[in-house]
Amino acid sequence: MAESAFSPAQWQRRVLFWSGAILVGLAAVGFAKAADHAYALFQSIVRHNGYWPFLLTPLTFALLAWLTQGALRPTRGSGIPQAIAALKLEDTSFRDTLLSLRMAIGKMGLTLAALAGGASIGREGPTVHVGAGLLYSLGRRFGAHDAAASSRFILAGSAAGLAAAFNTPLAGVVFAIEEMTGAFEHRMSGILLTAVIIAGVVSLGILGNYAYFGRFDIGLPLGKAWLAVLATGTVCGLAGGLFARLIIPSEGGLRGLVGRIRKRQPVVFAAVCGLVLVALSQLTNEGLYGTGYDQAKAILEGHTSTVEAFGLLKFCANIASYWAGIPGGIFSPALAVGAGLGANLSAFLPDAGLSAVVLLGMAAYLAGVTQAPLTAAVISMELTANQQMILPIMAACLLARATSSLVCRKPVYRALADTLIENHVRIDAEARAKEVAILPVVDATRPDKKSGIAE
Incomplete structure (x- = not known):
């Protein structure tokens, strides 16, 4: 019942x-x-x-x-x-x-x-x-x-x-x-x-009632301005897919080499990753540390002192931090990378406003990394309390999802989750195999009462 x-x-x-x-x-x-x-x-x-x-x-x-x-x-x-x-x-x-x-x-x-x-x-x-x-x-x-x-x-x-x-x-x-x-x-x-x-x-x-990046009154008029959707969806989607591919473990190539080095010398490798992050930060005015929230917001508002290569440098900084194997997320840093790439693309899109292209870049890059276009679109809309951009954002995210899959076939979070499951299953199977292998040895050391062997 x-x-x-x-x-x-x-x-x-x-x-x-x-x-x-x-x-x-x-x-x-x-x-x-x-x-x-x-x-x-x-x-x-x-x-x-x-x-x-x-x-x-x-x-x-x-x-x-x-x-x-x-x-x-x-x-x-x-x-x-x-x-x-x-x-x-x-x-x-x-x-x-x-x-x-x-x-x-x-x-x-x-x-x-x-x-x-x-x-x-x-x-x-x-x-x-x-x-x-x-x-x-x-x-x-x-x-x-x-x-x-x-x-x-x-x-x-x-x-x-x-x-x-x-x-x-x-x-x-x-x-x-x-x-x-x-x-x-x-x-x-x-x-x-x-x-x-x-x-x-x-x-x-x-x-209180706040928007993560503040409230933005941004729009993208129909016409040539919509080329920004194509540009951000393609470029930022490919960049997001590349990032995802680089952080998913693999046996071969660069990722395999990184995995082997990290396995042999995890502490030293992490320290080197930290040093790389600091060295990259010297190429900027404000550094590449933290979530990148301040830089992303400044770029979105159109008044920033960050270098033109901020998006690329933050991309590399995020890779270094993730490869180090330390705790930390990729959501906010991904938005910062997308903002930097969007600012770069805006120079080639005079018919679309800077803030509009930057917001599209943030959404598209996040969709490219996660391959979850609906989540990326809704987050981007809610982060700026902006509903005027929902259609171009959704279009850019869908395009980014498609282009990202050309570089990284499997969504990053699911790929990393499957790796955790596979490691658990493998370790569990190895433990069971050892238990089975030990049993005959233990039994062989017992006295054989029928044969009269002394203890």
């Missing part, structure tokens, strides 16, 4: 979701404020002496690489692949490894340390990881032990995390549908919407 919608068990699940969503909202807001303070600390050090990053950044990268060699290894990278992998593989031990409360706390702490050391990373991906971990841990703590129930907690926590991180509630729902699951089940609609609304209300209550 079906359980009543008003039964005590159903109300217990609702209270768990509501409490978890509040917790995720508070964690996202606290994490955002702490991230701002951590990066401000780094900036104050740089202002005091521009040579300090040559020591501080490589040391931070090396320390984080060392700390994440053992139990904290799942805190590496964005965090979104971990949430997707936990959602796809219904294995309790695997989920506990990726989404435990210890991982959530570790993810926040190590990401803050990376920002304080100048890493070119974002906090939005880690917030998704933290949101999934908090709701999953809460559900497990209060009896949601079956795989289906755990999946709902993971999905709702991920969506709430992204919504609260960017203050983009609609993008949180779209992200969960397009990126996390690839499908939409009717029974999940209420759970997702409730979690996103509650986390969003918490963020709204503390930070």
Whole structure:
């Protein structure tokens, strides 16, 4: 007999979701404020002496690489692949490894340390990881032990995390549908919407009603100006696909070489990546550190002192930070790269305004990296509180998705999630094989009572 919608068990699940969503909202807001303070600390050090990053950044990268060699290894990278992998593989031990409360706390702490050391990373991906971990841990703590129930907690926590991180509630729902699951089940609609609304209300209550980059009154008139859609969709889509391809592990080529070096000397390799980031930053006026939020906003507003090659340099800085194997997301840094590339393209598109081309570049590059055009379009619209650009943004994102797939066949988050699953399955199979191999040896050492062999 079906359980009543008003039964005590159903109300217990609702209270768990509501409490978890509040917790995720508070964690996202606290994490955002702490991230701002951590990066401000780094900036104050740089202002005091521009040579300090040559020591501080490589040391931070090396320390984080060392700390994440053992139990904290799942805190590496964005965090979104971990949430997707936990959602796809219904294995309790695997989920506990990726989404435990210890991982959530570790993810926040190590990401803050990376920002304080100048890493070119974002906090939005880690917030998704933290949101999934908090709701999953809460559900497990209060009896949601079956795989289906755990999946709902993971999905709702991920969506709430992204919504609260960017203050983009609609993008949180779209992200969960397009990126996390690839499908939409009717029974999940209420759970997702409730979690996103509650986390969003918490963020709204503390930070107020704001747009991430501010409110922009931007438009793109029909006609020659729409060439900007073609240009940004093609160029930024290809660039995003290249970035995704470079960070997905591979056995051969440059990625294979990087993987082998990192495996042999992870700490030294991370330090070298930090040094490369600092060296690249010397080619700019404001550096390539942090999320790139300030530079992206300045470019979007049309008054910036960043160098013309900022988009390309930030692209390389993001690669260096990700290859180091440290915790940190790629969402905000991707928007900064897209802004830089959009500014470059605007010089060839006089019929389209600078801000319009920059916004298209941000959306298209993000779509190229993630190959999730709907999520990229909705995020870009909500980040600037702009609805006039929704049609050209969607067109650019769709084109970017198509061109990105020419370079990188598989969406980056799903490819990284599959790598996590494959590694887990391989390690588990090896462990089982060792157990089987040991058993005959143990049995052979036992006394054979029938043959009369003495102990």
